[in-house]
Amino acid sequence: MKESVLVIGTGFQHFREYALRGLAQRYRVVLVARSPLEWELPYVAEYREADLQDEAAVLAAAEDLAARNRIVGVVTWDEWLVAQAAEIGARLGVRSMPTGAARSCRDKAMQRARFQEEGVPSARFHLAASVAEAVAAADEIGYPVVVKPRGQAASIAVTIVHSEAELRETFEVVRGAESPSIGDGLVLIEEFLSGPEIAVDSWVLDGRVEPFSISAKRTDYPPFFEEVAHVVGKVLDSGTEAAVRDVVVAANRALGVDRAVTHTELMLTADGPKVVEVNGRLGGDLIPRLAEIAIPGLSIGGVLGAVATGREPDPIPEPDRLVGIRFLYPGADLTFDDIEVPAALADEPWVHEVRRVSEPGTELRLPPRQFLGRAGYVIATGADIAEIDARLLALADSTTVVGEPLGV
The missing domain is CATH 3.40.50.20 (Rossmann fold)
Incomplete structure (x- = not known):
């Protein structure tokens, strides 16, 4: 065979x-x-x-x-x-992937406990079964705190709260958004980590953790953390990148990850990089595809297959460009029809791709009524992060998401 x-x-x-x-x-x-x-x-x-x-x-x-x-x-x-x-x-x-490591990757509370045991920099946390327990946890940690489901992805329902009143309003909303894989009703209450957010894709094989792609994340729709944009390439200075790599290696090893490509999210705090979570799979939101554009010769599928079969991937060079993606959202809840981009802007040489991802007739709503209710995306290149951010915003602001408004 x-x-x-x-x-x-x-x-x-x-x-x-x-x-x-x-x-x-x-x-x-x-x-x-x-x-x-x-x-x-x-x-x-x-x-x-x-x-x-x-x-x-x-x-x-x-x-x-x-x-x-x-x-x-x-x-x-x-x-x-x-x-x-x-x-x-x-x-x-x-x-x-070892089954225990896989389960830890699917439960953010299990991750936090392992990081605490192994001395991996991360957020202080408590699990809460009720509003009263959540309030007690927040009082101990100190506001603002982050309230999040333990088994969701893409920052779905993750919410920052600044007071007990906000926490009381938010707790059941977050619990209701939990993944079916988490059945105990416990909600994660954790320290708010302040600073730029990044993500690192790494291959892991036989105890070796090799980060190969770093992305800067952009979120919107506060108090939620809807992921709306990413920039991939050389996004950090060499000193910060070295510190990030050390923490990523420690986090993956603490969970016992093996034979996988992982996506580790971190905050660059004033005290250094701290882990938000480790996902036991390839990054989402087309981040790895952006890495293929930014890194000469990179094949994400080739890396996946190599580590899955116990083979060391081919050497991965440094990125030679910056590339970013921004997702397109409607201005208000609507039944989606299409996206319209001014032709002059779409033809700019720095525009890599504009694509519709929702089918006509799809109902799109804004957070918290719907998370990841995206109409499409734009991908652009640039000389530096500021230029890419500006270009992506210009594309998003100039693009019209067309549809029929939904009633309240």
């Missing part, structure tokens, strides 16, 4: 095709997917359909593929499937 890499879930084409394409260029791909394949077909040798929320069905599909193919690696870039992919690897006898 041929050596194959098993992929669990593919995600949306606009956000993950580059990863599957790069993986398929180097490895034979077998896939468990939720529905008949469409855009994935050119990249996949064999697949099985399964409801990705049904763990037994996914395992059965994976075992069926394993009976017909020699699986040498297991990959997922879906946040909700990280723990399940690790369990499948263990059941198939394929070395992959």
